[in-house]
Amino acid sequence: MHRRKRNILFILLIACCNGLFAQSSLKGWHLRDLKKDGFYGVSIDEAYQFMQGRKSTPLIVAVIDSGVDTAHEDLKNILWHNTREIPGNGIDDDHNGYIDDVYGWNFLGNKNGRNLKKTSDEKTRVYHRFKSKFAGKAIVEDSLTPGDRYAYDIWKKAAKEMNVSTDEQVELMFVEVTMKALKKHDKVLREEMGVEEYTLQELEKFQPATQAGKQAKLGYLTCCKLMTLEGDEKNTAILSDLDEYVSGKKESMEARDVAPPDYREQVVKDNYYDISDQFYGNNDVMGPNPLHGTHVSGIIAAERNNNTGIDGVADNVKIMMIRAIPDGDEYDKDVALAIKYAVDNGAKVINMSFGKALSPEKQWVDEAIRYAENKDVLIVHAAGNESEDVDQKDNFPNPDLQTFHNHANNFITVGASSDPQIGDGGIIADFSNYGHNNVDIFAPGVKIYSTLPGKSSYGFLRGTSMAAPVVTGIAAMIREYFPELSATQVKYAIQQSAFGCDSTIKIVKPGTKDKVSLTELCQTGGFVNAYRALEIASKLAPEDRKKTPAPVPAAPKPVMLRNNKLN
Template identity: 25%
Template sequence: MFVRKVVNVLCFLALASCAPSKNSSGGVTTTEPSKTNGIETCLALGKKNTNLADTSSVVPTLTTLDPNYGQYIVKYKEAKGLTPSGQPLREYHVSTMKLTSISGDLYSLQIKGTIKEKSKILAQVAAESDVDYVEPDYPIEPIPQTPAAIMPDDPYFSKQWFHSTLNSLAAWSVDEGSDEIIAAVVDTGVDYTHPDLAENMWINKDEIPNNGKDDDGNGYIDDVYGWNFTANNNDPRSSSKAPHGSHVAGLIGARGNNHVGVVGVAPKVKLMALKFMDDSGAGITSNAVRAIDYAIQKKVFLINNSWGSNRFSRTLSDAISRAAKAGILFFAAAGNGDKGVGYNIDATPWYPASYTQWNVFSVAATTIGDRLTDFSNFSKNKVDVAAPGYAIYSTVSGVSYQMMSGTSMATPIVAGLAVLVKATNPDLDPTQILNIIRESSDKLPTLQDKVRSGGRVDSYNAVMLARASKNCALQ
C-alpha cells in the first residue's frame, strides 16, 4: 500500500510539472505547472471496470402504442434468424402491413390505414407471446448547424482556433493517435474521397471491393468504407447538401502533416463511415440502431453521435447497452437547445445524451472565450464536459472546407481526444479513458454547474495524465 501511494504521488508530480499553461499570445509554454487541471492523484482515474455489461442504472420508460406513426420497431424475445439486410420477413395486406428485418431480434413494422385499423394491428402484434415490445420508429432530428463566417478559400491549420485552446500542438508532441484505432461516424455519411480524409478512412479488409459478394458474411455486400443505411447500399458518402458527417469526421481525424487543408484532433485514426441520415439531415431510429450494431460487429473503439431526439427509445437504449457490453465509447452531442437557446437536459431530456449507460459521454459547446455558447444544452449530471463548438473549421463534401457551430462540432473534438488518450496508453480500459478526459479538463467558473466535470477539455493535460498513468497501479 505504501509503495502504491508513493507511485501515485510521483505520477501526480510528473503530470503537474509538465502540464502547459497559455502565454499572453495564446501559445503554449511547458515551463510552468498547470493550475487548472484539477487532478490530485492518479487514483482519480478509478479502477478498471470489470463489468462493462452492467447497465443496471438504465430503466426504460414505458411507451404507448401511438397509432399516428407509419413505422414501428418490433422487438422479439428471440432472434428470427435473418440477416440484417433489410429483406421482407413477411408481408400482410390489411391496409398494407410489412414486417422487415433490422438486425437480430429487431424488425421494422410499416402500417398504412386509418387510426382505428393501425391501433388494432398494433394491439395484435404487441399481444403476441414472442414479442417483447413495440414502439414507434422515432424520427431523429438533425442538430442544426449555423455557418459562423464567410468561408475562406485557403483552409489551413491557422483557421482552427480550437487547437490553441486544446493545446493540441503540445499534445501531439506526446502522441498523434494510431492507425489501429477505429472511430465510427454515425451521421450523414463521410466523403471518403476527400483529400484530408482519404488516408484516414477505415477500410474493411475482409471485403473484396466491387465483386458483388458479401465476403465477410455480415449481411452487407461490398461494404468497404462502411454502409449507407438510408439507401441500403455500400456508398456511405455525404453529399454537398448534407456535409455534416464529413465535417464531424474531419474534427475527429483529418490527416495531419499532409500539406492539405486542416488537421483533426487525432491526426492518426481510422474513420468508419456509417450513414443513417439523408440529404435533409434527418433519419430514423431503426437505421441508427443498424449503424450502431454494424460498429459493434466491427469492434470499433468509439462511436460519434452528433444527432438526437427528445424522445426516449428503448430500442436505441438497448443498442447503446450492447455497445457498452462490447466496451465501445459512445460520444453524444448535448444538443443545440430550442430556437438558439440552450436548456438543462436534466429537466428536458435530449437523447442519446440523456441515456445513463456508463459509455455515454455527453458534450456541450463553448466559445473562443471559454464560455458556454448560447445555443448549447447543459446538465450537471448528464453532460460530462464542454469543448469548442463555435466557428469550427473542418472538412465537408468534395474538396471543400467550412465553418460550422454546434454541439455537433464539440462532440467529435472530444472523440478525437479519446483516440489520443487511448494511443498514449493502450492499457487503459474504456471507463478510465473517460475519467481521464473529465479529470484533465480545465476547470472554469463559467462551466461550474453546467457540466459534470466543470471543465473544458484540454488535450495536453489528458495525454499527460494518460502517460503518467502507465506508472500508476491501475488494476
C-alpha cells in the same frame, strides 16, 4: 434534430457580432493552447509533444452521421477500408450481412441504390402513429398495459409539441421575408457578376457597375450578416438551406392535420418495426448530403502534417462512416443497428453528433449502447443546440439505460464552448444545451474550421455537433497511445482533464441572461484538454481501478436486439 448544419432558426435570431480576429486567424483555434496562444482550445501541440517518442496503435473510429465525401483530399487516406470485402463484386465476402461494405454502411438507402435524404421529425411520426389509438379517446391510464402506457406518454408529449406557437409563426414569416429578399438580390448579383455561384468573400470584393448592383450587394450582405453566415458560404448553399428550412417548417406546421409522406417506406422499404430485419440499405456512405459527416470526420482525423487543408485531432485513426442521419430526425432502429455495426466491425470509439426529443424505440438504442459497453467501446454524443437544460428536458440518445435500469459508463455527452475573442464573446456557446448531471464536459464548438464536400473544400460550422468530434479525437488519441486502457478509463481521463476559465470571465447560461458558474452547466465544470487527458491516461494502468468509477455489475447480455412491443 440538433445536428442541423446551420441551425437556421437560432442563427436568424442572433445579431451579428464581428469577432476580434479575422476569419483566417480563427482557423484551427480549437486546437490551440490558452497559455501560449490565448485561445480556449485543447492544447493539441502540447499533447503531441508530450507523446513524442511513444508509438501509437491504429484505431478505428465510427462516425454515425449524414455521410462523408470519400474523395476529399484530407480524408481519403484516413477512411476505414473493410479489407475482408472485395469492392464491387456484389458479394458479402465477410459474411456480415452487408454487401460490399467497403467504407462502412448506409442504413438510409435500398439495394437499388436509392437514398433517403429527407424525413419528418420524430414528434410527427409518433403523433400520427398513435393518433387513432389515443386522440379523442377517454383514456384510463391505470388500466393501460406497460407498453400502452409508454406509448400514451410519448404520444401526449408529441401531441403537445405539435401545437404551433405564435413565436414559431412569426419566426417562419421572418425567414420567408429574408429568403425572398436574398433571392431578389441574388438574381441581380449573378447577372452583374456573370457567374451562377459566388461566396460572401468574393461578393465583398466585387465592385458593382450599376446602382441596382450596389443596392443588391448591400442588401445581400446585410441579410447574411444578420444570419452570421461565414465568408466562404456560397449563394447556392445559402438559398438551398433556406428553401429546405422553410419547406420543412411548413410541413411540420401542417403535420398535425395531415400526416406527411412516409419517405422511409418509399425508399428504404424495410419492416421498420421489426428489429430483426436489419440487413437493409446499401454501401453508399456519401449519400445525397454529406456536408455534416464530412465536417465531423475532418475534426476528428483529417490527415495531419500533410501540408494540405487542416489537421484533425487524432493522428493514427481510420474513420468508419455509417450513414444513419437524414435531414429530419433520425430513426431509433438505424441508430441501434449503426452502433452494433460499428462495434462488430472493430470501432473503439463512436461519434454521434445528432439527437432528438423523443425516442419511441429507446429500448433498441439502449441495448445497442449496452452492447458497445460490454465490448469496451466508447460513445461520444453531442448535447444538442437548443439552449436547454438536458437535466430537465429529454435529449436522446442518452446513457440512461431504462431497459437495464442503470447508467452506461461508456457514454460521454459534450456541450459546445467558445472563446472571448469569437462572436459575442461568450465562453459557452449561446446555443449549447447544458446540464449539471447530464452533460459531462464542454469542447470547442463555435467557428470550427474543417473539411466540406468537394475535393479541396473547407469551411466553418458551429454546433455541439462540432464539439463532440473534438472529444472523440482526444478519446481516439488516448486509445491509440494507451490501447490497454478501458473505455471507462478513457472517459475518466477526459473528465479529469477539464479546466475552468478565468474567474473574471462571466459565464452566461445559454438561452438566458443569467450568469452562473461553469460547474452548474456540466459535471466536470470545465473544458476538455488533450494534453491533460493524455498526461492523466499515462499514469493509469489496466489494473488501476481505484482511480476510475466503479463499473456497474454486468447484467445478463441481451439478445441483440429484441423487437419493439409497442402497438
